[in-house]
Amino acid sequence: MNEQTRTKILQSTPRTKGIRKLDHKRLRAQLSRAAPPLDYDRYMRSKAWQIKRRKFLAHYNCQCALCGSKEHLHVHHLHYQTLGKERVEDVLVYCRRCHFLAHKEE
Numbered sequence: 001m002n003e004q005t006r007t008k009i010l011q012s013t014p015r016t017k018g019i020r021k022l023d024h025k026r027l028r029a030q031l032s033r034a035a036p037p038l039d040y041d042r043y044m045r046s047k048a049w050q051i052k053r054r055k056f057l058a059h060y061n062c063q064c065a066l067c068g069s070k071e072h073l074h075v076h077h078l079h080y081q082t083l084g085k086e087r088v089e090d091v092l093v094y095c096r097r098c099h100f101l102a103h104k105e106e
């Protein structure tokens, strides 16, 4: 097809709800692929993680990356691709409040 026909088709294709829904579905699929594996909770309770968690907290000066709070600190995973062998750049330290907000915005 030539350039003119293609432009015509593109212009005549309405951006219907159906198309957006499809995009949404694809986005959701991508998100679920990025979701933590099933044994995430078990890993969070493991001794290995407890040791690593302390290391990360120390690396980030035991304070929240957002507000600087030093209470109720959590180690937040920026992604789960290196789960089990995280490096300091794969995580961030958040207080309970900022951690909650960070996940809400996702």
Ligand SMILES: [Zn+2]
Pocket: 064, 065, 066, 067, 068, 069, 094, 095, 096, 097, 098, 099
């Ligand atoms: Zn905070």
Ligand SMILES: [Zn+2]
Pocket: 075, 076, 077, 099, 103
């Ligand atoms: Zn988190």
